[in-house]
Amino acid sequence: MRAEMLTSILSELNGTSADIEASGVISTDGLMMAAVLPQNLDEDRVGAMSAAMLSLGDRTAQELARGALEQVLIKGDKGYVLMTYAGKEAVLTVMAKPNAKLGLIFLDVKRAAESIAGLI
């Protein structure tokens, strides 16, 4: 049931903008809880890279006096990866196109992360 509700939140998120290509909810230890991904993206790979980035992001935020980690954004020339804590035990990872409007993505992702945090 919960997995279906998570998937439904992700489908809705992916539908809010044509710029969002994929999304997934991942436990902080890197295991996938729900995902709506295109065929070229592997669930395990998304989970593993999200967990690794968050772990190093946590440490960087601490070492550089930035407080508790909330978000990591990666920009490549072919698009974005945005990782956002959804509560303390899960992370919402979203992939977006290179020309995405970041302000809108941040807003939609924040709302989805709050819904996910309320479910878990």
Next chain:
Amino acid sequence: MRAEMLTSILSELNGTSADIEASGVISTDGLMMAAVLPQNLDEDRVGAMSAAMLSLGDRTAQELARGALEQVLIKGDKGYVLMTYAGKEAVLTVMAKPNAKLGLIFLDVKRAAESIAGLI
């Protein structure tokens, strides 16, 4: 001379906005080339964490089909760290306050990164 010109670009960058707290230019292997940091931030620590984040960011961008890495942004509850390639051999790392206006920071950092890339 070059170090002084880099430091001058960083001082100017830190001066463009009260939201920018610190900045540094780091070689892609993590060695500091120039820095304008407050006393509570250690040069070696900024260099090491920047190099580690960029290395994992490169790999994440590749594994998740985001192309060549351009930027990594970390948001903590006490502020931001923004790492931006300045050419292929150096990285501009900037630390900003939690309520910083990201659009302005991105713009100023992009300009500074272009100046730095032209110098190195």
